[in-house]
Amino acid sequence: MIGLGKMGGNMTARLLRGGQEVVAYDLTPANVKSVQDMGAIPALDLDALISNLAAPRAVWIMVPAGAPTESTIQLLVDRLSPGDIIIDGGNSKWTDSQRRAEMLKDKGLNFVDVGTSGGIWGLTEGYCMMVGGDTQVVESLRPIFEALAPAPSKGWGHVGPSGAGHYTKMVHNGIEYGMMQALAEGFELMRARHELVGDVSQVADIWRTGSVIRSWLLDLTADALLGNPALDELSDYVADSGEGRWTVQDAVELGVPVPVIAASVQTRFYTQQPVSYAGKMLSAMRRAFGGHAVKTIQQPKVEGHVPEVDPLATPGEASTPAGLKGEKQ
Known part of the structure; x- marks a missing residue:
């Protein structure tokens, strides 16, 4: 298991509870120590992780989608042997998974994409997994999926070829x-x-x-x-x-x-907008065509600064910044 955050760490714990042997690696040593205390075999780097696995190896990646996943796979390509399996359990885009499967196939490596749902509750409730990849390769990983799922025969399944797992997720x-x-x-x-x-x-x-x-x-x-x-x-x-x-x-x-x-x-x-620009536009248009009252954001007083006056604002119009969109934390 590469990546021992809130998902990868809990998945490692559930695998260990299910009788699986897990070699674990993370950039944060404390995360490795945490799963080591549960029975995982610690790895200080990727070379140590690979050397602790017997062929054919199965390496599960649980790191953020995008560049972190891409770089991790590239680092593994140079270290794995033909017949080994890379599993991406993160939220990668399905088209990336299809591309990666083709790239790894050319190098004799297998790729399985697993759409994983369950969040922080997966440790106790089990993980829902939608699996994409070659049928024979997926079947070889059945014990892993059965240990992670809510029940051996429920909550997971092989949904199609490479990319299907992440597409379904x-x-x-x-x-x-x-x-x-x-x-x-x-x-x-x-x-x-x-x-x-x-x-x-x-x-x-x-x-x-x-x-x-x-x-x-x-x-x-x-x-x-x-x-x-x-x-x-x-x-x-x-x-x-x-x-x-x-x-x-x-x-x-x-x-x-x-x-x-x-x-x-x-x-x-x-x-996600600090302040809605479209909302401001709507306010400006209503004021322009109908002379409607608008709410303005009260600017803080600055020594020596004369605040701008809105010539179209209704005299005495209360400014209520606390009620405006954009009070984000």
Whole structure:
């Protein structure tokens, strides 16, 4: 296992619990020490990792997608032997996985792409894995997948050739975006109608049992709302790691409508803006054609500086920066 962060470290622990022998390497020595204490064989570098594995070797990479994964694979190519297997369990783009599979095939190496879901709960609940690659190679790795999965015969499967694992995970994450957005919007609506629904955390808990929309996401939502339904310690900034964008891009390429997923991705972009320029434009246009009042951002006083005056602002218009989009942390 290369990469012992929150996913790779927990996956190593689950493999060890499942009776697998694991050689572990990470750029951070403390991470290696952590899994060594659980029974993993530590490796100080890639050469040590390779020398501790018997042929045919299986090397699982759990590092960030993009350049880190690409560079790790290139470093392994020069160290592995024909018949060895490289497994990418990160969130790589499926087209990169197809390219890497072809490149490694030319060198006599095997490549398996595994779309891995489960997050920080995978250690106890098991990981959902969508596997792409050659059938015979995937079958040789069955004991690993069975140890990582929620059950040996559930929660994982060989979904197709190289690239299929990461493609399926991409679509999975696009669906996840839409489900999360629907829950978020519904709870925001109930909070706005607070005179009817005084405790949204109670509603979340009710929906967990017997409801058509019961789900693990709802369970996590209910836990997050418990004791703090206002979520006042959180910013409304929501990151995206790429899979939602790729899902929408592929849908456009294929001409397949995905309006819910597309809208949820666009909403994430909006949350990531310090201040919405489009929102400013809308405000400026309403002011220009209708003379409507606008809210302006109050500039801090600077010694010797005379603040600019908005000639079209309504006299006495209150400026409320705390209520503006852009209070990001």
